[in-house]
Amino acid sequence: MTHESSSPPLHPAELGRESAVANLAPQLAQFAAVARLEHVTQAAQLLGMPQPTLSRAVARLEGELGVDLLARQGRTVRLTRAGRLLLGSVERALAELERGVELARAETDPVSGRVAFGFLHTMGTDAVPALLRDFRADHPQVRFQLVQDYVAAMLERLRDGELDLCLVSPLPDATDLTARPLDEQRLYLTVPCDHRLAGRRRIRLAEVAQEPFVVVEEGYGLRAITEAFCAEAGFAPRIAFEGEEAETLRGLVAAGLGVALLPPGLVPRPGVVELEVTAPRTRRAIGLAWVAGRPLTPPAAAFRDFVLSRRGRLLDHD
Structure with missing residues (x-):
């Protein structure tokens, strides 16, 4: 069985924008390094790349955006007004990316993940x-x-x-x-303390074929298991009430609203009796x-x- 994503497909224009941003991302980080230091050579050393390669990358970014980002004075540079506007956004984006990287690393850390x-x-x-x-x-x-x-x-x-x-x-x-x-885990037939079978220790599940059952809602594993055991015993349970968890069902049984197949309670609950089922073998x-x-x-x-x-x-x- 495979699971398909329910996310709607991206519009072609959105795909184009995403592709453009992805292509610009390395150049934006390189531009930010140059802009911070206002020196191409120092930025290239910081990034571990040749200075001519960095210069060409920033020039390519300017060409793709169609704006001048840096005013060059030899290898020293200063930001243009457009460059200052872009740098602010780039710095915020890089800071968010760094935060995401740290979160991802923290999530998978062997010691504290x-x-x-x-x-x-x-x-x-x-x-x-x-x-x-x-x-x-x-x-x-x-x-x-x-x-x-x-x-x-x-x-x-x-x-x-x-x-x-x-x-x-x-x-x-x-x-x-x-x-x-x-x-x-053994599942017991849980009945009210005044039930006709309450004095027994063991029963066959078929003995309660005509009884009303209280069960968990559809989708819960215990519901499917209860119905399967009843089918094995030769009947379909007559559902009187549905709940979401075992203790609620135990309370409904205590109130006399039906019987239920339940795992053992951690502590005895007043008003109910747990009977071992001998046929079928009610274990999950x-x-x-x-x-x-x-x-x-x-x-x-x-x-x-x-x-x-x-x-x-x-x-x-x-």
């Missing part, structure tokens, strides 16, 4: 904080941009380059992505995904390798 990491809402309470804590024990200066979202949105942002890595479930099956399984695979063939920055690559080293130990097994 940034990792853009997306993960499931259900991983944000325990598993992800533990990963970050343990990784930063050896990489204390690496910065993180953390994004919690549903799987489809995270994978889109991964493809767009907004994210480096995603912790997802189910694992994507796409040729443009690389996904590695890390762990499995948790894995790490990134864009195939796209090099990761050093800090992102280090974090990826660290997460992969935790395979089988990402979650507390129940």
